[in-house]
Amino acid sequence: MTVLTPATEQLDELVRGVxxxxxxxxxxxxxxxxxxxxxxxxxxxxPAASMVATEQRAxxxxxxxxxxxxxxxxxxDVCRRVHDAIDAQLRQSGNSPIAxxxxxxxxxx
Amino acid sequence: xxxxxxxxxxxxxxxxxxxxxxxxxxxxxxxxxxxxSDYLDRGRTPxxxxxxDSPECEIALRSLERLRRVQLNLLDSDLSRESARDDSxxxxxxxxISREAHRGREIPLAHPSPTxxxxxxxxxxxxxxxxxxxxxxNIIVGRCVLVGDVEVPGMPVTVQVDVTIFQGENIPMMADxxxxxxxxxxxxxxxxxxxxxxxxxxxxxxEPDAAAAPKGE
Numbered sequence: 145m146t147v148l149t150p151a152t153e154q155l156d157e158l159v160r161g162v163x164x165x166x167x168x169x170x171x172x173x174x175x176x177x178x179x180x181x182x183x184x185x186x187x188x189x190x191p192a193a194s195m196v197a198t199e200q201r202a203x204x205x206x207x208x209x210x211x212x213x214x215x216x217x218x219x220x221d222v223c224r225r226v227h228d229a230i231d232a233q234l235r236q237s238g239n240s241p242i243a244x245x246x247x248x249x250x251x252x253x
Numbered sequence: 254x255x256x257x258x259x260x261x262x263x264x265x266x267x268x269x270x271x272x273x274x275x276x277x278x279x280x281x282x283x284x285x286x287x288x289x290s291d292y293l294d295r296g297r298t299p300x301x302x303x304x305x306d307s308p309e310c311e312i313a314l315r316s317l318e319r320l321r322r323v324q325l326n327l328l329d330s331d332l333s334r335e336s337a338r339d340d341s342x343x344x345x346x347x348x349x350i351s352r353e354a355h356r357g358r359e360i361p362l363a364h365p366s367p368t369x370x371x372x373x374x375x376x377x378x379x380x381x382x383x384x385x386x387x388x389x390x391n392i393i394v395g396r397c398v399l400v401g402d403v404e405v406p407g408m409p410v411t412v413q414v415d416v417t418i419f420q421g422e423n424i425p426m427m428a429d430x431x432x433x434x435x436x437x438x439x440x441x442x443x444x445x446x447x448x449x450x451x452x453x454x455x456x457x458x459x460e461p462d463a464a465a466a467p468k469g470e
Contacts, residue, residue: 178326210308212311218441219373219377219442220444222381223362223371227364242342245369249377251308252381252442253315
């Protein structure tokens with residue numbers, strides 16, 4: 145069986161398009177994000193575009209999206225919409241089994 | 254200073270040493286509240302991705318902006334007596350903004366799928382609760398703490414809020430209104446079981462020599 149890793153840029157676009165999402169933040173760790181930023185600055189390249197983090201583990205694919213939502217929204221509703229959108233995208237594109245889809249509301253309003 | 258999520262009883266405001274630990278630094282993505290204040294002063298230019306890409310920094314920046322507006326309003330209304338006023342409350346609030354903007358614990362949101370992990374961060378909730386208070390006129394939120402096991406669904410949680418209210422306001426009415434707004438915000442943004450929202454009026458903002466110089470004289 146061929147294991148496909150989803151393009152995180154596509155997931156970024158997907159999440160940004162979900163109703164109620166008004167910001168998408170890097171979902172990697174602070175250290176990871178700092179290293180990526182530093183490496184790209186040294187290479188005179190623009191900051192990395194990918195925000196949604198994906199990790200292939202033995203039990204399947206783990207996806208993490210960290211978002212900001214508008215004040216008029218409900219955290220639960222937006223989170224569920226983001227989760228369901230990612231889930232549908234992964235299933236449609238035939239990716240490896242999904243171990244976890246994490247959606248973190250990190251800012252409101 | 255030893256920090257804890259819950260301040261010691263009777264402590265006026267929770268303050269912490271910004272240089273204390275790596276954890277505190279990481280909470281604002283390695284930035285101090287002073288650096289964020291300078292960033293605001295510069296109009297957020299040149300753009301710093303390490304700040305702009307951090308939700309914790311964004312929460313702190315927005316709180317700083319609101320605090321500055323309050324300070325400006327006070328200055329406008331109190332300019333001639335500025336030198337007599339004690340502004341230590343501002344530094345207390347700055348400390349609390351920095352502390353509360355940290356990501357904190359993860360508050361779960363329900364989803365039927367076993368592979369779903371949906372959460373709202375404690376920092377995001379504290380941020381919107383502070384903003385809820387700041388939207389009210391003549392009240393300043395000093396501190397906001399979620400007490401209880403917020404990471405376990407169904408566990409009762411208490412919110413402790415310290416505020417400063419301006420002279421002349423009806424304190425019980427203001428507290429009731431703030432409690433209603435905060436409860437509504439918690440209902441909208443979390444699935445927490447809120448047992449109580451305890452509001453403590455720690456300070457009254459009184460014009461320094463209002464009694465000595467009443468209107469009309």
